[in-house]
Amino acid sequence: MIDQATIEHIKSAANIVDVVGDYVSLRRSGANYKGLCPFHDERTPSFMVSPSKNFCHCFGCGNGGDPIRFLMNLNNFTYREALLHLANKYHIEVKEVEMNDQQVAERNLRQAYLTICSFAAKHYQSILASDSPEAQAAMDYLNRHGISQASITRFGIGYAPASTLSLTQAISDSGFSISHANNLGLVAPIDGAMRDVMAGCIVIPVMGKTGKEMAFAFQDIHDHNITFSRFTSQSAIFSPKDALFAHFQANSNISKQKSCYMTDTPYDAIMMHQAGFTNTVAPVGDLINRYAANDLAKQVRDDSITIITRSMNSDALNRCFQLTDSLLPQGINVFCFDCSPAASLGKMLAGTNADSFGSLINRERTDCITFKAQTLIGQASNNNDKLRAIRSVLFSIKSIRDEASKQIYIDVLAQISKIAPNILESELARIKPFSYD
Secondary structure (H helix, E strand, O other), X not given: OEOHHHHHHHHHHXXXXXXXXXXXXXXXXXXXXXXXXXXXXXXOOXXXXXXXXXXXXXXXXXXXEOHHHHXXXXXXXXXXXXXXXXXXXXXXXXXXXXXXXXHHHHHHHHHHHHHHHHHHHHHHHHXXXXXXXXXXXXXXXXXXXXXXXXXXXXXXXXXXXXXOOHHHHHHHHOOOOHHHHHHOOOEEEEOOEEEEOOOOEEEEEEEOOOOOEEEEEEEEOOOOOOOOOEEOXXXXXXXXXXXXXXXXXXXXXXXXXXXXXXXXXXXXXXXXXXXXXXXXXXXXXXXOOHHHHHHHHHHHOOOEEEEEEOOOOHHHHHHHHHHHHHHHHHOOEEEEXXXXXXXXXXXXXXXXXXHHHHHHHHHHOEEHHHHHHHHHHHHOOOHXXXXXXXXXXXXXXXOOOOHHHHHHHHHHHHHHHOOOHHHHHHHHHOOOOOOOO
C-alpha cells in the first residue's frame, strides 16, 4: 500500500493540463483549455480543462475528473495504477507501507458490506419489476406520486415486499453474512428472528459519488406523506453527514453548471431531476461534514448552492439553517428559496415548466443570511425570541470567510433587527464559530 504522505505528494504535483495534454491536443480558451474529448467521438471540442480547479470535464458525455480519475477512466487504471503512473511522470519516489492484519480486515469488511448493499439493491429492483400484485401496488404508489419510469431506472428504485423474510432469505441463500446485513441496517432481530427492516417499503439506494450503494432511503407505501426521509443505519460504509442523496446522479451536472440545488427531502430531489434540474441533491442528515461540504465547494467554486425550503415547515426550516451553517465555512455562496405556501415542491413543479421555475428561483431566491434574518426575526413573538433569532443569524455570519462580506451582513442584520451595527459587532465577537465536530 502506498503511504499517505506519498499519495498527497503525488496529488499536489499532478497538473491536470500536463496529464490531459499527454492524450489530448489542447488549446487555450480564456482561463481554461479545451480539446476533443478522448472518451467519445466528436468533431467540435467540448472537453474543458481547468487549471485553477485541477479538473477536466466533457460537456458532451460528462466524463472527466481530477488527474487521478481522468487516468482511471481513460486507461482503465486502478487507483494504485493511476498513482504509480503519476509518480513516474513527476519523478516522485514511491514509499510503500504494509497493511497490518487490522487494515486488511477493515478493507475486506468494507468490500463485503458494499457487495451486500449492491445485492440488496438488485433484489429490490427485481421485485419491483415483477408482475406480482405487490409490485403493481408499489408501481401504482410511485405513479400516483408522479415518479416516472425514467426516474425509477435513474435512481435504482426498488420494492421490499411485505414479507419480512424476503431479503433475509435471499441473503442466506446467496451465502452472504446475515450479521453483516444486520450491521448495515438491512435486517434486524424482530420477534426473536432476523427479519427485513424495510418490508412493505419503496427503497432507493444511497450511492457514493462513484455509484456504489452504501445505504437505502425508504418509504412505507401506506404513507401518503411521501419524502423518502428514512434511511438505513450508519455503518462502516455509510455516515449520514458524509452522504448526499442523488450526488452520483447529479455529480457531472453540478460540475458542468458550477451550481447546485439542495432540497429538503430525497423525494423533492427526484422531482427536481424529473423537471430537468439534474444538479440537485438532498441531505441525508441534518447537516453535512467538512469533507462533503468541501467536495461541493470544489464543484461550485464561486457560484452557488440554492437550498429549497419551506418557511411554513419548522423541521424543513431548521434543516435549511443547519445546512447553511455547514456550507458557509467552505466559502460557498448559499441562497435560500422559499417554496411556501405551495403544498409541496412536487406540486409547484407540476404547475410550471422548467424554464419558468428556474427563472422564478433566480428571481426570488435570497442570500442565506438575509433569508434567515427576515424569517426568524419575522417569526419572533417577543423580545426573547428576537434575541435568539439575532444570535442565530450572527452565528451564521461568523462562519463567513470574507471579512468584507461579514460587514455587509452586519449592516443587513442591523436594518432588519433595528439594532445598531456596533452592538451587533460586539455580540459577534463573543460568538464561537461553527465547528464540524
